[in-house]
Amino acid sequence: xxxxxxxxxxxxxxxxxxxxxxxxxxxxxxxxxxxxxxxxxxxxxxxxxxxxxxxxxxxxxxxxxxxxxxxxxxxxxxxxxxxxxxxxxxxxxxxxxxxxxxxxxxxxxxxxxxxxxxxxxxxxxxxxxxxxxxxxxxxxxxxxxxxxxxxxxxxxxxxxxxxxxxxxxxxxxxxxxxxxxxxxxxxxxxxxxxxxxxxxxxxxxxxxxxxxxxxxxxxxxxxxxxxxxxxxxxxxxxxxxxxxxxxxxxxxxxxxxxxxxxxxxxxxxxxxxxxxxxxxxxxxxxxxxxxxxxxxxxxxxxxxxxxxxxxxxxxxxxxxxxxxxxxxxxxxxxxxxxxxxxxxxxxxxxxxxxxxxxxxxxxxxxxxxxxxxxxxxxxxxxxxxxxxxxxxxxxxx
Amino acid sequence: xxxxxxxxxxxxxxxxxxxxxxxxxxxxxxxxxxxxxxxxxxxxxxxxxxxxxxxxxxxxxxxxxxxxxxxxxxxxxxxxxxxxxxxxxxxxxxxxxxxxxxxxxxxxxxxxxxxxxxxxxxxxxxxxxxxxxxxxxxxxxxxxxxxxxxxxxxxxxxxxxxxxxxxxxxxxxxxxxxxxxxxxxxxxxxxxxxxxxxxxxxxxxxxxxxxxxxxxxxxxxxxxxxxxxxxxxxxxxxxxxxxxxxxxxxxxxxxxxxxxxxxxxxxxxxxxxxxxxxxxxxxxxxxxxxxxxxxxxxxxxxxxxxxxxxxxxxxxxxxxxxxxxxxxxxxxxxxxxxxxxxxxxxxxxxxxxxxxxxxxxxxxxxxxxxxxxxxxxxxxxxxxxxxxxxxxx
Numbered sequence: 120x121x122x123x124x125x126x127x128x129x130x131x132x133x134x135x136x137x138x139x140x141x142x143x144x145x146x147x148x149x150x151x152x153x154x155x156x157x158x159x160x161x162x163x164x165x166x167x168x169x170x171x172x173x174x175x176x177x178x179x180x181x182x183x184x185x186x187x188x189x190x191x192x193x194x195x196x197x198x199x200x201x202x203x204x205x206x207x208x209x210x211x212x213x214x215x216x217x218x219x220x221x222x223x224x225x226x227x228x229x230x231x232x233x234x235x236x237x238x239x240x241x242x243x244x245x246x247x248x249x250x251x252x253x254x255x256x257x258x259x260x261x262x263x264x265x266x267x268x269x270x271x272x273x274x275x276x277x278x279x280x281x282x283x284x285x286x287x288x289x290x291x292x293x294x295x296x297x298x299x300x301x302x303x304x305x306x307x308x309x310x311x312x313x314x315x316x317x318x319x320x321x322x323x324x325x326x327x328x329x330x331x332x333x334x335x336x337x338x339x340x341x342x343x344x345x346x347x348x349x350x351x352x353x354x355x356x357x358x359x360x361x362x363x364x365x366x367x368x369x370x371x372x373x374x375x376x377x378x379x380x381x382x383x384x385x386x387x388x389x390x391x392x393x394x395x396x397x398x399x400x401x402x403x404x405x406x407x408x409x410x411x412x413x414x415x416x417x418x419x420x421x422x423x424x425x426x427x428x429x430x431x432x433x434x435x436x437x438x439x440x441x442x443x444x445x446x447x448x449x450x451x452x453x454x455x456x457x458x459x460x461x462x463x464x465x466x467x468x469x470x471x472x473x474x475x476x477x478x479x480x481x482x483x484x485x486x487x488x489x490x491x492x493x494x495x496x497x498x499x500x501x502x503x504x505x506x507x508x509x510x511x512x513x514x515x516x
Numbered sequence: 517x518x519x520x521x522x523x524x525x526x527x528x529x530x531x532x533x534x535x536x537x538x539x540x541x542x543x544x545x546x547x548x549x550x551x552x553x554x555x556x557x558x559x560x561x562x563x564x565x566x567x568x569x570x571x572x573x574x575x576x577x578x579x580x581x582x583x584x585x586x587x588x589x590x591x592x593x594x595x596x597x598x599x600x601x602x603x604x605x606x607x608x609x610x611x612x613x614x615x616x617x618x619x620x621x622x623x624x625x626x627x628x629x630x631x632x633x634x635x636x637x638x639x640x641x642x643x644x645x646x647x648x649x650x651x652x653x654x655x656x657x658x659x660x661x662x663x664x665x666x667x668x669x670x671x672x673x674x675x676x677x678x679x680x681x682x683x684x685x686x687x688x689x690x691x692x693x694x695x696x697x698x699x700x701x702x703x704x705x706x707x708x709x710x711x712x713x714x715x716x717x718x719x720x721x722x723x724x725x726x727x728x729x730x731x732x733x734x735x736x737x738x739x740x741x742x743x744x745x746x747x748x749x750x751x752x753x754x755x756x757x758x759x760x761x762x763x764x765x766x767x768x769x770x771x772x773x774x775x776x777x778x779x780x781x782x783x784x785x786x787x788x789x790x791x792x793x794x795x796x797x798x799x800x801x802x803x804x805x806x807x808x809x810x811x812x813x814x815x816x817x818x819x820x821x822x823x824x825x826x827x828x829x830x831x832x833x834x835x836x837x838x839x840x841x842x843x844x845x846x847x848x849x850x851x852x853x854x855x856x857x858x859x860x861x862x863x864x865x866x867x868x869x870x871x872x873x874x875x876x877x878x879x880x881x882x883x884x885x886x887x888x889x890x891x892x893x894x895x896x897x898x899x900x901x902x903x904x905x906x907x908x909x
Contacts, residue, residue, distance in 0.1 A: 143720055147720050150723060150726070154726065160753075164752065164754055165753055167755075168751075168756060169752065242552075242562075243566055252881065256829075256880035257876050258833040258834070258876055260847065269865040460740060468741065482748040493741065497732075
């Protein structure tokens, strides 16, 4: 009792009064001074060291000629005329390519494995569980090096290429696939596809209204599929098949024509997909398990069939739990794509924080730009996530 | 009410009915098989597909890694096709020869007992800290976070004054470096993460926004860029004569990165503490620091221990990235050994990676099992407390 009595007259320092308390104000000012001092000293030292090493500063290098080659460019780029700025965009596009394709593939594989883990089939559930445990507990870099050095680099040389169906080749220089060549008329097919999708959506809206009015269900899925795929196909045939394939042609030392997928791209894509899918599988499993069993029983009591239970009751509730961690897995995949630098895939980090940094020596500017790109992607995504969270929260009571 | 007159009539059975046999297809092995493997045509197809997959994949793997593997030898001759073994499997002889390099790197052979001692001291600290029933865990924490770092620095880097010769960090390598990086990440990130988490929950705007900026910045960028920053920019930010050693730079990068993630994990634990605990601590007149140190953090850290371990698993896997800034960690020593011409043979690559994968898998899997067990224990305890509250209330 006496301890309490002695201590009690003082108000808790960190509540209510803190704005008025001079000591907390002093602390904050001191903290600010220390941080500002450290940044100032770092800046001063950096300026001194850079001047001593005779390295320029500022972003003037952006428009200088790059003078180095990049093995994969989605936009026009040549080492003799393009600038460091061009190199930046080439790297960024390569990063976005791997991120986009990787996210799609990892989502598909992850959902399949996550659902397989929940399967009532013992063997399927065990296999999926084993996959998740093994893949999650081995570093991504190790997996990446394994796919690149031990699998893809061990493929036969150019002369012993493995022939794939449809005229593709696989060897240690990459994967060579038929390349689609679009004739000008192909636009009509794309327009037909858009019209088909619009028609399918319109049909669904009408069918729902019709059901609300009359209680009669109209088939939705089959007509929608028919119009989405049928219409472009008819236009495709009518327009005289405006799509041909450039088949890769194997010469003595080189393969010409066709679509070339670098082994670096393939290895990175494979490793990122396999690795991220294991994490997505866990997210999916947790999301589905988060739907209470009573919800499913209630849906069955109402007479919904298995498909309806899944589509109308389980998935909407599971998605609410799945989407936020799924997004953070997408962000992880984007950030992990920077491991490209270990195998020499020309992504943003390899091109910009690698080649450009080595040539210009402007570490501060180059690293800052690289980090800013990733930071921008992360912040935009988390803003969207907050937005999504608010929408979902409104749906709740 | 009319039934009351019939009360004397016995309508209950006096003896239990004879037990019916279990339905043939529900219980027992056959029932289990039917329910879990062959319940529908689709399930039968899935089961057959999986069985086929296992039958196709497992025997070749066993043959490659065990039956056809070469276990001893001193150069590539041991792992080349021979009359007795025309299609050789994994080349474990390579791992055996290189094993000491994988563990110690180029650490001087006469001084390797220091590494062994360090690993033993570390193991003691880890067991003390992670075994929830260990005696005097408070002292264990002091040992792990204060005594061990100093002891390790003296042991590994050397202190000529007491007869331990100086070993420059460019000779360190292999599992030693992997464990040093992971341990430094852990020892720095937990205290720093706690401070950052408290700062982020602080009511002082300056403190709060600095913490938020640091945490969100580090979590928003890939570890590689943080490592690049540490290894390229850090030397620019200090006077030339103070430029830190290459390994130290990577350690700073890893510690920064781990701290930001640890801060979020600790914050999650802090959020789980009911408001009443704060109010009770304040009612007792505890100051901010004593409240956190004596009441809040002990509970928050206990609740979030599984998450801390999971973060550490991530950190342990991420240590491989120091490879990219030129540090000879375990993975890099494996990679370096692959290019040894005396061992050049097609199986070396797979063997080396398999060995490395086994090492990381065993470490990470053990940690994740531990986290799972702590989680179950916490859930059980939580359940018990919940029951008690309901009984009392």
